[in-house]
Amino acid sequence: xxxxxxxxxxxxxxxxxxxxxxxxxxxxxxxxxxxxxxxxxxxxxxxxxxxxxxxxxxxxxxxxxxxxxxxxxxxxxxxxxxxxxxxxxxxxxxxxxxxxxxxxxxxxxxxxxxxxxxxxxxxxxxxxxxxxxxxxxxxxxxxxxxxxxxxxxxxxxxxxxxxxxxxxxxxxxxxxxxxxxxxxxxxxxxxxxxx
Amino acid sequence: xxxxxxxxxxxxxxxxxxxxxxxxxxxxxxxxxxxxxxxxxxxxxxxxxxxxxxxxxxxxxxxxxxxxxxxxxxxxxxxxxxxxxxxxxxxxxxxxxxxxxxxxxxxxxxxxxxxxxxxxxxxxxxxxxxxxxxxxxxxxxxxxxxxxxxxxxxxxxxxxxxxxxxxxxxxxxxxxxxxxxxxxxxxxxxxxxxxxxxxxxxxxxxxxxxxxxxxxxxxxxxxxxxxxxxxxxxxxxxxxxxxxxxxxxxxxxxxxxxxxxxxxxxxxxxxxxxxxxxxxxxxxxxxxxxxxxxxxxxxxxxxxxxxxxxxxxxxxxxxxxxxxxxxxxxxxxxxxxxxxxxxxxxxxxxxxxxxxxxxxxxxxxxxxxxxxxxxxxxxxxxxxxxxxxxxxxxxxxxxxxxxxxxxxxxxxxxxxxxxx
Numbered sequence: 001x002x003x004x005x006x007x008x009x010x011x012x013x014x015x016x017x018x019x020x021x022x023x024x025x026x027x028x029x030x031x032x033x034x035x036x037x038x039x040x041x042x043x044x045x046x047x048x049x050x051x052x053x054x055x056x057x058x059x060x061x062x063x064x065x066x067x068x069x070x071x072x073x074x075x076x077x078x079x080x081x082x083x084x085x086x087x088x089x090x091x092x093x094x095x096x097x098x099x100x101x102x103x104x105x106x107x108x109x110x111x112x113x114x115x116x117x118x119x120x121x122x123x124x125x126x127x128x129x130x131x132x133x134x135x136x137x138x139x140x141x142x143x144x145x146x147x148x149x150x151x152x153x154x155x156x157x158x159x160x161x162x163x164x165x166x167x168x169x170x171x172x173x174x175x176x177x178x179x180x181x182x183x184x185x186x187x188x189x190x191x192x193x194x195x
Numbered sequence: 196x197x198x199x200x201x202x203x204x205x206x207x208x209x210x211x212x213x214x215x216x217x218x219x220x221x222x223x224x225x226x227x228x229x230x231x232x233x234x235x236x237x238x239x240x241x242x243x244x245x246x247x248x249x250x251x252x253x254x255x256x257x258x259x260x261x262x263x264x265x266x267x268x269x270x271x272x273x274x275x276x277x278x279x280x281x282x283x284x285x286x287x288x289x290x291x292x293x294x295x296x297x298x299x300x301x302x303x304x305x306x307x308x309x310x311x312x313x314x315x316x317x318x319x320x321x322x323x324x325x326x327x328x329x330x331x332x333x334x335x336x337x338x339x340x341x342x343x344x345x346x347x348x349x350x351x352x353x354x355x356x357x358x359x360x361x362x363x364x365x366x367x368x369x370x371x372x373x374x375x376x377x378x379x380x381x382x383x384x385x386x387x388x389x390x391x392x393x394x395x396x397x398x399x400x401x402x403x404x405x406x407x408x409x410x411x412x413x414x415x416x417x418x419x420x421x422x423x424x425x426x427x428x429x430x431x432x433x434x435x436x437x438x439x440x441x442x443x444x445x446x447x448x449x450x451x452x453x454x455x456x457x458x459x460x461x462x463x464x465x466x467x468x469x470x471x472x473x474x475x476x477x478x479x480x481x482x483x484x485x486x487x488x489x490x491x492x493x494x495x496x497x498x499x500x501x502x503x504x505x506x507x508x509x510x511x512x513x514x515x516x517x518x519x520x521x522x523x524x525x526x527x528x529x530x531x532x533x534x535x536x537x538x539x540x541x542x543x544x545x546x547x548x549x550x551x552x553x554x555x556x557x558x559x560x561x562x563x564x565x566x567x568x569x570x571x572x573x574x575x576x577x578x579x580x581x582x583x584x585x586x587x588x589x590x591x592x593x594x595x596x597x598x599x600x601x602x603x604x605x606x607x608x609x610x611x612x613x614x615x
Contacts, residue, residue: 038416041381044335048317048325048386055326056318059456062397062407065465091273100272112480116591118471123482126465133467136405137303140274143403187474187484191411 063132067177070131074172075153077160083150084157087139096120096161101140105161108182121162125187127179131155131171152176204558208537210530211558212512215540257295266296267365276304277404279346280433281368284496288513290341290542290550292371294426299433300346300369302468303404306453310437313401315421319459322388329437332423335378340420340443341549343517345370345489347446347473350596353581358612362501366612367494367600370517372550375441376424381416384459393459397466398440401455408449408473409463410442414487418443421454444519444548445487446595448473478589489519490597491578493526493553493570504608507561512539515550518572522546525571526553532565532601532615533580539568547573564604565615581614 063069089099096105096119107117116122120130135151137143146154156171164179165171171179207214264286270278280299282292292298299305310329318324349369352359359366384396389412396415399407410419420441423430430436435452442449448468463469463485475483493516498504512530516523522545527536539553553568570578579587581598588595601615 041379041385041416042336042338044378044382044386046386047331047334048323048327048383049331051316051318051324051326056316056324059316060318060458061405062399062458062464062466064460064462111476111482112478114590116476116480118476120471124471126470129465129467129470132464136407137403137467140277140303143303143405186480187470187482188477189484191485191487 061132061136063128063135065126065128065177067128067173070128070173070176071148072173073148073152074170075149075151075156076170077153077157077165077167079149080153080155080157080160083146083154087146087150088154091140096158104158108162111183111186119162120158121164121182123183123186125181125184127155127159127164127171127176127181130158131176206558208529208531209535210562210564211560212528212530212535212537213509213556213558215538215555217556264296266298267368274304277302279348279369281364282371283362283364284368284370284494284515285363285499285502287496288552290372290515290552291426292373292550294373294428294431294434297371297373297425297431297434298344298346298369300348300447301402301433301452302406303402305433306402307432308401308437308453313437313453313455315438315454315457317383317387317457317459319397319457320390320393320461321384321459322390323386325383325387327383329423332378332421332438335382337376337424338379338420339374339376339424340418340441341372341374341546342441342443343370343372343489343548343550344441344447344450345517345519347448347486347489347594349447350492350494350598350600351593352612353596353598353600354585354590354592356590358614360500361612363494363496363499363600366500369447370515370550372515372517373426374424375420375422376427377420377422377438377441380419380421380440380457383421384412384415384457387459389459392461395460395463397456397458397460397464398449398451398454399456399458400435400451401453406448406451406468407464407466408451408469409460409466409485410440410449411485411487412459414442414445415457442487444489444521446473446489449487473594475594476589476591478591486595487519489517490595491518491520491523491570491572491576492516492597493523493568493578494600495528495566495568495602498566498604498610499602500610500612502610504559504604504610506608507559510557510559512555512557512566514539514553514568516541516553516568516570517548517550518570518574518576519548520572520574520576521548522573523551523553523570524573524575526551527569527571528553528555529567529569530557530564533567533599536569559604562606565613566602566604567599567615569599 091101093099107122266280346369495514539555542552584598603613
């Protein structure tokens with residue numbers, strides 16, 4: 001169920017009740033006050049400074065699942081393999097496996113087992129998230145050191161390692177949002193509408 | 196001086212639990228009874244009374260004799276800044292966590308941010324994108340609230356098949372409580388003017404991970420704060436200096452530190468930390484997402500794992516309880532592994548979405564005992580047993596564990612984590 005479709009189904013924020021038993025674990029109904037009952041917020045001195053388009057563009061690094069915000073540039077798994085070997089393999093292993101930090105490849109089919117292996121290929125629902133995270137936070141010792149093309153290439157390589165795209169597939173602002181991740185439908189949103 | 200009523204010293208539940216009225220009504224006499232240790236008659240004036248003490252100083256430090264009380268630090272391999280440090284709950288009392296011992300969960304270290312160079316940008320689906328600096332926010336009408344912050348990965352050791360070693364801090368120390376002072380986020384969003392199609396707010400930090408989470412607009416307009424003070428002083432660097440998001444009762448990760456950007460959006464951005472992490476695997480392989488509120492929970496901090504009993508006699512069971520849904524209504528304590536329970540005294544003020552201290556006297560007979568606490572919040576939600584919790588969520592859930600903690604007290608005086 002898409003977030004948008006879910007949003008049309010209900011006009012109020014709700015949380016799925018997991019258990020109706022008396023000993024209810026953490027998640028429960030947290031239905032808030034309705035918008036109409038909320039008092040007006042306290043008034044401030046209106047000291048906010050209008051932000052310019054350039055200022056916003058410099059800070060707005062987030063990429064939506066529809067690809068909104070993806071920059072120009074492109075990369076292929078083959079290009080990404082060499083970037084990965086230099087910038088990523090030390091922590092994440094030669095092919096996304098057996099590194100000292102998060103495993104990035106494999107694990108498909110394990111989520112319902114007693115020992116689920118959560119990787120980009122087995123767990124992550126959106127390919128855009130890979131690009132977003134690589135560009136904002138990786139490599140760990142030097143975030144923001146990759147070019148956008150490098151970030152596309154590394155993303156492409158990780159998708160290829162997981163068998164999701166071919167070795168020569170080009171990832172860019174158009175193709176990346178179209179990648180269907182294996183676990184795309186593996187999540188149940190407890191909150192289906194923001195307001 | 197009031198006397199202890201003999202009736203109050205009669206057990207109210209199995210294995211030595213006494214009425215909470217011993218604390219509620221007997222006051223000084225009751226406490227004197229509990230501290231009936233021999234007082235060595237001091238014939239000579241001690242050294243620290245024979246000469247003036249240390250000079251005045253501009254910034255205080257705790258007694259060096261308390262220096263062993265430390266956060267419990269654990270970082271990801273190959274890093275010293277990605278990971279967590281846990282509050283040593285077993286060495287603290289009351290409901291407020293000292294700022295130096297407030298837990299940390301950082302994803303790429305603690306940034307050193309000059310406040311005059313830091314801006315909070317509010318943009319996206321708003322009428323007028325705006326930036327605010329610390330000086331500007333400090334001029335807004337401030338409000339103060341006492342709230343806990345709890346990492347949603349807190350207490351995850353209880354998912355393990357066998358009881359993990361460790362004390363209250365090591366197992367449950369990813370929760371802390373402070374008085375937070377700041378600007379209601381609703382005031383700032385009102386100033387920017389949220390458009391009708393705005394439903395979510397992406398919050399992003401200025402750390403090297405630019406950690407980001409999507410927050411429902413409803414919460415942002417409800418009780419969210421842009422906090423700039425913590426227990427009366429400016430935020431500590433590891434807690435978001437110069438400004439952080441505070442979402443009372445919601446999983447710690449959404450309380451984005453070093454807040455630099457709020458983008459109003461129609462849908463969640465689906466960041467790394469709301470998809471690959473902080474999602475809760477259910478039996479069958481699907482995962483719950485956007486499970487924001489922290490459940491009702493309590494843990495006994497004394498006696499607790501790693502502490503040592505000092506011989507049979509009268510003790511005070513003390514612990515903390517909290518709920519992301521509101522106030523704690525009651526806490527029951529058991530000394531016999533859950534067979535019988537007695538209500539603990541709640542130390543006021545009992546505040547919504549804040550730690551509440553509970554206490555109950557206990558006559559330890561020197562034999563084996565299993566101590567447990569079970570919290571109930573004002574919505575009626577009851578803290579589940581570990582067995583019930585695992586049965587409902589599965590053992591791969593990883594986050595949001597609010598199961599009952601059991602401490603075994605051994606005849607030799609050791610206290611350790613057990614599954615009961």
